[in-house]
Structure formats: C-alpha cells, structure tokens
Amino acid sequence: EAGVAQSPRYKIIEKRQSVAFWCNPISGHATLYWYQQILGQGPKLLIQFQNNGVVDDSQLPKDRFSAERLKGVDSTLKIQPAKLEDSAVYLCASSLEGSYSDEAFFGQGTRLTVV
Amino acid sequence: DQQVKQNSPSLSVQEGRISILNCDYTNSMFDYFLWYKKYPAEGPTFLISISSIKDKNEDGRFTVFLNKSAKHLSLHIVPSQPGDSAVYFCAASAGPNDMRFGAGTRLTVKP
Numbered sequence: 125e126a127g128v129a130q131s132p133r134y135k136i137i138e139k140r141q142s143v144a145f146w147c148n149p150i151s152g153h154a155t156l157y158w159y160q161q162i163l164g165q166g167p168k169l170l171i172q173f174q175n176n177g178v179v180d181d182s183q184l185p186k187d188r189f190s191a192e193r194l195k196g197v198d199s200t201l202k203i204q205p206a207k208l209e210d211s212a213v214y215l216c217a218s219s220l221e222g223s224y225s226d227e228a229f230f231g232q233g234t235r236l237t238v239v
Numbered sequence: 240d241q242q243v244k245q246n247s248p249s250l251s252v253q254e255g256r257i258s259i260l261n262c263d264y265t266n267s268m269f270d271y272f273l274w275y276k277k278y279p280a281e282g283p284t285f286l287i288s289i290s291s292i293k294d295k296n297e298d299g300r301f302t303v304f305l306n307k308s309a310k311h312l313s314l315h316i317v318p319s320q321p322g323d324s325a326v327y328f329c330a331a332s333a334g335p336n337d338m339r340f341g342a343g344t345r346l347t348v349k350p
Contacts, residue, residue, distance in 0.1 A: 166341050
C-alpha cells in the first residue's frame with residue numbers, strides 16, 4: 125500500500141514570495157490533515173478536510189495560508205506571502221473517515237525555509 | 240495553547256534498560272491518547288494508543304499507562320534498543336479525527 129506522498133521535500137524561498145505544497149493521501153482515506161511543525165515543537169494542525177469539505181481550519185492563518193482539496197483526493201497548501209516565521213516542516217496526513225486518529229498516516233513532510 | 244505537554248525534551252538510556260517517556264495534558268475532554276514515533280526526515284508513525292476507559296495498554300515492548308485523575312500518561316519501552324532512538328510525540332484526541340500533539344521527547348538508546 126502506497127503511503128502519503130508529499131512534494132517537494134525541501135523548499136527555500138525569500139520572504140514575501142509564494143510557495144505551494146502538494147499532498148496525495150492514501151487511497152480511500154477520506155480525511156486529510158495539514159500540520160505545521162516548527163523546530164522543537166510538536167505538529168500543529170492547520171486544516172482538516174473530510175473528503176473535499178473543510179472540517180477545521182481554526183488554526184490556519186487565513187490572511188496568508190490557503191488550502192484546497194480538489195475532488196476529495198489530492199490537496200495543496202499555499203502560503204502567500206511567506207514570512208520568516210513560516211519556516212517549518214509541513215506534514216500531510218490522512219486517515220479513514222471517522223477513525224480515532226490512530227490510523228493517521230503521515231507523509232515525509234516538506235521542509236520550508238524562508239530567508 | 241499547550242494542551243499536551245512533554246516536559247522532557249530529551250532522554251538517554253542504556254540498551255536493555257527501561258525508557259519512560261512522560262506526557263501531561265490539561266483538557267479533560269481528551270478521551271483518546273496516542274504515541275507517535277518520528278525518525279529524522281520522516282513523518283511521525285503511529286506507535287500505540289489508549290482509550291480513557293483503560294489505564295494500561297501493552298503492545299510487545301511498548302506499554303502506555305494512563306492516569307486520568309492526574310491527567311498524565313507515560314510510555315514504557317522495555318527493553319530499550321538502539322533502533323528505538325527517535326523523537327516520540329504524545330498526542331491527545333477529544334473526538335474522531337482530532338489530535339493535539341506535544342512537543343516531543345528525543346530518546347537516545349546507547350549500545
């Protein structure tokens with residue numbers, strides 16, 4: 125079974141530039157999450173999708189971050205414009221609908237460095 | 240908000256000994272707790288979980304203990320192996336598809 129795929133693995137951009145990350149969840153997983161993990165901290169939920177609908181985006185900085193999940197499969201997370209404090213690893217995860225998160229599978233993450 | 244806290248950023252133990260990783264939480268609505276393990280350059284992988292109706296769950300060398308009155312859980316690894324060296328995240332959930340993570344504890348198991 126293929127895991128959660130994310131790209132790119134690494135990205136370096138200058139502040140005020142834009143960046144986009146892509147995630148392909150495990151086939152059949154209705155729930156998709158984007159997490160931000162700043163160095164030395166645990167993953168923080170940014171947004172959660174159930175199929176192509178948003179379940180929770182309360183911690184998403186909506187003035188600069190946006191995410192979509194077209195057709196309830198792949199998802200993209202965009203930052204525009206980026207700030208220095210956005211430097212982090214962005215993790216995508218997916219799980220079966222209604223699971224108690226113990227079946228959440230994570231991708232390898234995208235490490236973003238904003239300079 | 241730090242609803243889930245792992246106060247020890249690092250832990251070092253000798254191979255064969257017990258590793259004990261601790262986690263505290265503040266939200267009494269949490270009813271499901273998980274431990275994830277993360278190797279460098281990889282995403283976290285699920286390790287073990289426990290429901291609030293239990294106080295212990297065991298899976299091979301890994302045991303999670305839950306003390307609801309103290310809002311505390313711990314992960315015991317016995318015996319510890321060098322391959323267990325990783326960052327361990329405690330997570331708590333107040334419902335399906337909802338997780339809050341601690342900051343993680345880096346475990347180093349020395350041969």
